[in-house]
Amino acid sequence: MTDKVSENLLLKPSRPVGIVGYGAYVPRYRLPAKEISRIWTGGTGGVPIQEKSVPGPDEDTTTMSIEAARNALARAGIDPEEIRAVWVGSESHPYAVKPTSTIVAEALGVVPFTQAGDWEFACKAGTEAMVAAMGLVGSDMAKYALAIGMDTAQGRPGDALEYTASAGGAAFLLGPAEESVAVIESTLSYVTDTPDFWRREYQKYPEHGQRFTGEPAYFKHISSAAQSYLDATGTTAEDYQYAVFHQPNSKFPSRVAGQLGFSKEQIATGLLVSVIGNTYSGAAIIGLTAILDVAEPGDRILMVSFGSGAGSDAFGIRVTERLPERRDLAPKTQTYIARRTEIDYATYSRMRGKLVLK
Amino acid sequence: MTDVVIAGIGQTTVGEHWHLSLRELAYHAIEAARLDAGGLLPQSLFVGNMLAPNLSGQAHLGVLIADFAGLRGIEAYTVEAAGASGGAALRAGYLAIKSGFVDVVLVVGVEKLTDKVGPEVDTAIATSLDSDYEAVQGMTPLTQGAMLMRRYFHEYGVPQHALAGFPVTAHANGASNPNAMFRKAIKPELYARVGMVCDPLNMFDAAPEADGAAAVLLTRADLLPPDANHTPIRIAGSSVATDTLSLHDRPDPLDFRAARLSVGQACLQAGLAIDQMDFFELCDAYSVYAALTLEAAGFAERGLGWVLAEEGQIGLKGSIPISTMGGLKARGNPIGATGLYQVVEAVQQLRGVAGNNQIPEAKNALIQCLGGPASTAVTHVLTVL
């Protein structure tokens, strides 16, 4: 298939769907990039971000998903037993076999009458889950579906990714548009087989194609998805108050935003990578939570994720009048970012299980 | 009613007995007790033990020990109540004699901690807690002691190092007990200097768990051998009380309710008031437990147990001597055997053979062992017959 643009490329639910509740999570520990540089390059050379978030020793994708989802439910104010799907997208599920989602569903009180599944598509597993949840709700199969993108990303010690591979993410309770704080108007996906980054079974750390991860992977997919979405919806960058793109570092999302005609101001609110790092499956969507924390009714938001391997999902979102009264019902994303304990590389090594104990 | 008397006592030293097995430890104490009793032949054996199934992979201690001690054929089984196992086994023996069904009972407390080494030992000791709601959180008895100590200081505004008198007294007394694990006095200044184990609980606030075995032979007064050459000691009161298993289920965790109830019942049975007791062998697994026990038993007002230590009232010459042979702190804490060590030591005092630690003309002894933070409390009153 070519990059043919037409409205039938849009994924649009037959009944309007929106975000009924949203929640973020960022663990409290921070490892400054300078500290990584001190260990591996003697402190010379530039660093891609200021610092990254690090999960505590008792945290993983499951526990972080539970907290983000509790925040989403607090804002939604619905009975968890009405949820018919709990889908967790991540590339760091604690089990290779055994769902993260059943644990999350149990903790939230959603069980037993629910779908539960773990999604995997590198950094866009979370938005995959969101699109699926849109389908479930938009087809009227279910009233509510919970989609989560969360990661405790791994970077090989000394690798370029170690500077950014961080932990965090967000949860979205999707439901009928009329109950929503923000309506998801439509979405569009752009996917090809592009091996820019992967992790083979049983391997602890991922491999990546270095500069190959840029142009043919990140930029090609995000800009294609975004431009196709704008074309299909007949909108331009100016129609959106905010935009957020997958953020593996500070440079990539800024550049792709510029290429698409978005200003620095439009992406500033959702651009968190310099202070929390790349949260992988959580990266684009945690940016969205930061935007929802401040956006006003009527504001439009463009969100485009990217997952290696490779693909992008673009979403057009419009804030409703319900948002201002709901957003204070759970901690805001910037509050999690402000909660901060700096650690050194030795503590990081211990907390992330990088010391050989047996 | 029949008087139950203690006809013989025996004990091993407390410590790390690398070369001795559980059965050998028990046998050494039994052998000494039987020798001391002048040839009485037991018909029942009650074993006080907590950790053998966990640390030695051994249950079924009754027959193991009866068989090994040359008593094949007799009634024998284990009584378990964590740190109160020894006292509970004594209680079982007492009831057996009192009932008239049994003439001579052997009670042995034995604990073998050094069959395993490492964190598994802490895990085994923590089985005295609620496994589902306490131990699963990484809690151990040590942390319970530390949390109670912190709360004690907070609630009563107790000055720093106020509990120093407990380990200082215990070590002073342990110095002249040949069976004690630690036989060295410590200075209060040292208490203030040692490292924390579990803040605010320092190294001297926690008794060391170690191997040991102690045994007694019980019988009726009329069955004592005519040539018995020591003062017969009577069990005048015996009581077991329980509280909630978990600290968190108590309305007031600083109230050692089971300790209070069982002292009350044992004293009532003995017809003695606490001020008639010449000494009190209590559970000083953690120094704050000694303070809380003194308060629960009625020797001090709530929040003032530490003052007895501060004023020297718990010393051998004080108003209520405790830990007269070193207590759990200096003699050592062989968990399921501790209750029997207390009995053996109390009998030494009442017989007048406690050597340098002798309390002059001791006639009445109060002894109490605890399982957990007084989740189980076993109290006995011993008197000179």
Place this chain on the structure above:
Amino acid sequence: MEIPRHWRLKKQRYALVGEVCPHCDAKIFPPRDVCPECGDEAKTLFEFSGRGEVYSYTTLSNAPAGYQASAPYTVALVKLDEGPMVTAQLTDIGEQDVEIGMPVEMVTRKLRSEGDDDRGMLVYGYKFRPMELQQLAAAAD
């Protein structure tokens, strides 16, 4: 493996689900089916808010088997707003000093890996952390 006993307790562990006495309204945790206040049967499920304050605490470095990876860790008795007290670890303490009376809130975290290695079942359960997010949010407003 201790799978069944952890599995059985998941409601209590993950979300602090206890009971409320239908006779005297006492809130009960851990669930015990018999009301400790009035002695009547109490089996009605009740989900606690997860908020409470520290009654006492200590920090342990000599951890039992299965807990060394997180040592040193702080354990506490936490008095829940609804009345009962629970034993739990404190987590995410940060730079602040833990104090008696400190307000805390429940979070669901990893307690341990069953079997003490990377192969065993993960045991999740409640821990408590300082009510710091609320303070930060108030400070930001």
